[in-house]
Amino acid sequence: MKEVDRSLHRVDIKGGVMSPVELQHIIEYAKKLGLDFFHFGSRQDIIFPLKDKTGNLLTDHESYDASFFTSDEKQNISCSYVSIDIFNATVWLRGTTYLYILEEFRYQPTLKINIVDAKQQIVPLFSGDLNFIASDYEDYWYLFLKLPGWGEGYYPALIYTWDIAKIAKAIEEEYGNLNDINELFYVLNEKLQTNNRVVEKELQLSFRPFPYYEGMNKMGINEYWLGLYWRNNQYDIDFLKVLCEFCVEHRIGKICLTPWKSFILKGIPKESKLALEKLLGQFGINIRHSALELNWHLPVNNKRAFDLKKFLVMNFDQNDISTYGLTFGITANRNQKRYFTSVMIEENKMPEDISDFVIRPTYNVLYAKNFNPNSKTYVSYAQDVDQMDLPGLLLELTKTYFSNLGTDDSEQNVNLSKKKEVVQVEVFQCMDCKTLYDPSIGDLVNNIPAGIDFKDLPDDYCCSLCESPKSSFERITLEVTS
Numbered sequence: 001m002k003e004v005d006r007s008l009h010r011v012d013i014k015g016g017v018m019s020p021v022e023l024q025h026i027i028e029y030a031k032k033l034g035l036d037f038f039h040f041g042s043r044q045d046i047i048f049p050l051k052d053k054t055g056n057l058l059t060d061h062e063s064y065d066a067s068f069f070t071s072d073e074k075q076n077i078s079c080s081y082v083s084i085d086i087f088n089a090t091v092w093l094r095g096t097t098y099l100y101i102l103e104e105f106r107y108q109p110t111l112k113i114n115i116v117d118a119k120q121q122i123v124p125l126f127s128g129d130l131n132f133i134a135s136d137y138e139d140y141w142y143l144f145l146k147l148p149g150w151g152e153g154y155y156p157a158l159i160y161t162w163d164i165a166k167i168a169k170a171i172e173e174e175y176g177n178l179n180d181i182n183e184l185f186y187v188l189n190e191k192l193q194t195n196n197r198v199v200e201k202e203l204q205l206s207f208r209p210f211p212y213y214e215g216m217n218k219m220g221i222n223e224y225w226l227g228l229y230w231r232n233n234q235y236d237i238d239f240l241k242v243l244c245e246f247c248v249e250h251r252i253g254k255i256c257l258t259p260w261k262s263f264i265l266k267g268i269p270k271e272s273k274l275a276l277e278k279l280l281g282q283f284g285i286n287i288r289h290s291a292l293e294l295n296w297h298l299p300v301n302n303k304r305a306f307d308l309k310k311f312l313v314m315n316f317d318q319n320d321i322s323t324y325g326l327t328f329g330i331t332a333n334r335n336q337k338r339y340f341t342s343v344m345i346e347e348n349k350m351p352e353d354i355s356d357f358v359i360r361p362t363y364n365v366l367y368a369k370n371f372n373p374n375s376k377t378y379v380s381y382a383q384d385v386d387q388m389d390l391p392g393l394l395l396e397l398t399k400t401y402f403s404n405l406g407t408d409d410s411e412q413n414v415n416l417s418k419k420k421e422v423v424q425v426e427v428f429q430c431m432d433c434k435t436l437y438d439p440s441i442g443d444l445v446n447n448i449p450a451g452i453d454f455k456d457l458p459d460d461y462c463c464s465l466c467e468s469p470k471s472s473f474e475r476i477t478l479e480v481t482s
Contacts (some may be wrong), residue, residue: 016044016257020247082256104165124340209325
């Protein structure tokens with residue numbers, strides 16, 4: 001399921017890489033539709049809002065052209081070209097390598113495709129259906145598959161750089177008729193002429209702290225790179241238009257989108273640095289946000305998530321909490337498990353028909369194994385947490401992260417039992433939606449006061465969330481820290 005609201009309008013930017021002229025065309029069309037901003041998406045794409053600045057639906061505008069946007073069945077290719085020359089990289093990778101690969105994709109994928117370097121941190125490795133990850137062998141890539149309806153796993157051969165596009169296309173054509181990766185491997189070997197290589201060693205992934213990706217930074221001897229970030233992910237198109245004109249004038253050839261709702265300019269000539277800084281100042285552009293601001297991933301156009309982030313960042317800032325190297329995400333979609341942040345905050349679904357009650361939202365907190373989002377494994381840390389309790393829980397997680405940072409223990413997990421007493425609590429859980437009935441709390445939605453044992457609930461009692469019958473509940477024991 002896509003993170004982006006289906007009513008939003010998406011423009012795919014292959015690999016998140018475009019020329020200033022290409023961005024100018026998108027800006028011109030946005031202006032025709034009466035927009036003064038647009039968003040950047042988590043797959044390095046551009047997302048137009050639902051309505052124009054006067055509140056009218058874009059689809060009602062006389063200039064609206066559905067063919068300008070990407071259909072819901074198509075996917076953008078995500079790649080780590082944005083990181084090359086400014087962050088860590090595999091030694092044989094060059095920017096031209098990425099551009100040549102992207103050029104070979106002469107079809108619009110229906111699967112999410114990632115083309116990434118394991119040595120960088122700015123672009124997630126495993127958020128796609130097909131994840132091509134650079135190996136230590138020049139021009140060869142691991143392929144990690146997470147195909148819909150399949151189990152996940154590695155393709156049993158390394159993929160040659162110039163075979164990536166045709167293998168991706170063949171997988172799209174064949175996987176729906178197959179059952180597993182080994183069968184896919186056999187079919188592709190029969191169908192294609194490729195230059196595969198035997199996998200001699202498994203992909204080794206190590207944790208590296210998340211980088212600071214904003215501001216004006218040195219790049220080589222005579223060049224700079226600039227990272228720009230808007231707190232509300234509403235990028236002013238008047239400023240972007242002027243910035244594109246600057247790039248054309250100063251021969252800055254590429255604009256790179258990141259999965260973090262930001263963009264980066266690379267290869268800024270030394271002699272152009274002052275003029276660019278002046279331009280930023282004239283538009284009042286802040287390029288020194290705190291790292292507390294930058295290391296968050298939110299769904300597009302979700303005010304609840306945005307307000308929660310502001311609350312948590314303000315709390316961290318007021319208490320001088322460091323989150324260096326960590327990343328945080330907020331989601332209301334618990335079916336979406338392709339997380340790529342160190343810590344995830346899931347908003348629980350609110351019960352319907354609660355007009356007579358004031359119900360505060362609750363959240364689940366998860367953290368990636370070893371706090372490394374590329375581990376692909378998330379551990380539940382706390383469930384059904386009130387918003388006011390989140391800062392304290394996240395503070396405990398940051399302390400654990402820093403205490404383990406730099407250790408070699410691959411199995412390190414959060415363990416606070418030395419500091420806190422662990423109490424076992426008997427509750428009843430709905431097996432359909434996992435809602436808990438705790439006799440010490442009762443059920444506000446169903447007017448059940450605290451202190452009522454589960455066995456004493458009426459026979460017609462049903463789950464407050466999914467309305468499953470009493471028989472759907474099972475007794476479980478929770479360990480709660482106090």
